[in-house]
Amino acid sequence: MLYREAGDFKASYVEDSQTFPIKFDRMGYYVTLAIAFGIIPFIINDYWANAVVVPFLIYAIASIGLNILTGYAGQVSLGTGGFMAVGAFACYKLMTAFPDINIIFLILISGGITAAVGMAFGLPSLRIKGFYLAVATLAAQFFLVWLFNKVPWFYNYSASGQISAPERTVFSIPVTGPHTEAWAKYLICLIFVFALAWIARNLTRGSTGRKWMAIRDMDIAAEIIGVNPLRAKLSAFAISSFFVGVAGALFFAVYLGAAEVGEAFGTQKSFLVLFMIIIGGLGSIFGSFAGAAFMVLLPVLLKNLLVGGLGWPTDLAANFEVLTVGALIIIFLIAEPHGIAQLWRTAKEKLRLWPFPH
């Protein structure tokens, strides 16, 4: 009864083309925001922040980024881990080189640097398509990780080859370093997630997003109707890499605090983010969130169930987790190739007709 367009009159073009045309959705969105900004910061504790919420928010940014590239523009990338590493190392170098500049700007600049690197690796996409491109992006992954491992300048010649985030503050509240409170970590990630998701949603609704989707659906046809493939593909690579770079910077500076490149940003990370968008739904911002939540929660749940419930040792549980993830990917691709987002859309369609389906 609540979920209707009926009775919600649109009196202007602005109202007519708003993101959430149905009142119930709009209210849901505001309520979610109110809870996220107004309630969770007061009740969050270290366990929840570190195990679930902060990784979820950061992965949500990364998967929105990858979704822009893969879901909207149709260019499959397996280099996400490498681009996150670019963001992390850019952030580290900037943090140590310019201690006085606010961390928020530094994170944004790291995103910009990643965007430049992403564009460089996106250039071959004009010639190479499909799996060839997917494999070519692996070149970025391996090359970047190797670069950050082998060139000491990137980790400031530290003996261990690790990078660790010094303490930086926003409004004199520490957001990086060992003295960060759980709610501060949460809030800074949340602000980035909110802003970037808003930008992504509106980009994909507008002409840029339509160009990306035209390229995805058929690039030759898109070119014929006047989409410039060079600009569309490179802008997708740039914006996607910007998001992924910001996610990498946050992942290193706020979440991990200290990172070793091969371990934190290896191929596993690329695949993890790819799985998030497959399970969540390709070409959907909501799907990016759903997929990130799913892939963050799954190991936590499995671990609690198998280690806590059945008493398995952790390495067996880890193997079982790998198996489950693999099986889930296949099940999702068979049952619902468009992921959780599609389930959500179907549910909403049902709701609109409920309780009188025809």
Added chain:
Amino acid sequence: MSEQFYFALEVMMNGLMAGVMYSLVALGFVLIFKASGIFNYAQGVMALFAALTLVGIQKGEIPFAHVINATFGTNLSTFGWELPSIVAIVLTAAVMILMAVLIEKYVLKHLVNQEPIILFMATIGLAFFLEGLGDLMWGSEIKKLDVGLPQGISETIETVTNNWFGYGFFIDRLDIIAAVVAAILVTSLTLFSKYTKQGRALRAVADDHQAALSVGISLRFIWVLVWSIAGFVALVAGIMWGTKSGVQFSLSLIALKALPVLMLGGFTSIPGAIVGGLIIGVGEKLFEFLVGPMVGGATENWFAYVLALVFLVFRPQGLFGEKIIERV
């Protein structure tokens, strides 16, 4: 000739041999890609799984022993027998065929007519599944695989080359065997696809699914066949790599090494897989030898990829691939 030159030559020879090993894995990819248009990311993990199963069967280990022990508190480990290598290999081949049947039945059948990229992602899922399954079944510790293949320096070659050039070449006997096996595999596969009924059907399917169906070729049977052959190739690759460096997780990463080989050689060409493997093997060893020391080493991780990437920009279909023609 200087010592340095011979050393470079030796590095090159070893690169060629390593290239043969890459080609073994790449071969499995090409087979599946040709017959079903699926880019099988799981090929490397299939090699790992085959090697794990081989070791497990050979040593008579009980599958899932760790899981059963952890859940029920029992203390199982082995059946207490050791099988001869050849029996174990035959049994493992049977397991790989069973796996092909199951994959066809539970995965591929349901994904007919999906876009290639969806199928590619499904094989990534399959790779994870098999990796987890292999570790759960046989345990994740590093295992030693020994099916009686000779290993170590080939003394004949060293003495002969020493007499000829005054410089003894170091070549692993296992590498020579791998080269011979690869040659036999390629020849027999070519003969099979040229001269047998199934082989012809296989080529028909590769050419056009619909047309093949309309003349009465069973797609499902062909898929099972192709995945079984790919499983067998994976088993061979698993034996070679497992003997060389132990059966462990990193074995599955050879798939990642085989990808640039494929890109270079073209996805649809068996000779391409071999030539691509040789180029990458030699290129990567020589690059590490010549440029590696200047940039800090370990260039083998990415050299193949960057080489393939640069190459593809100029020739998107690879060396021997069919020309990609796009129609609107």
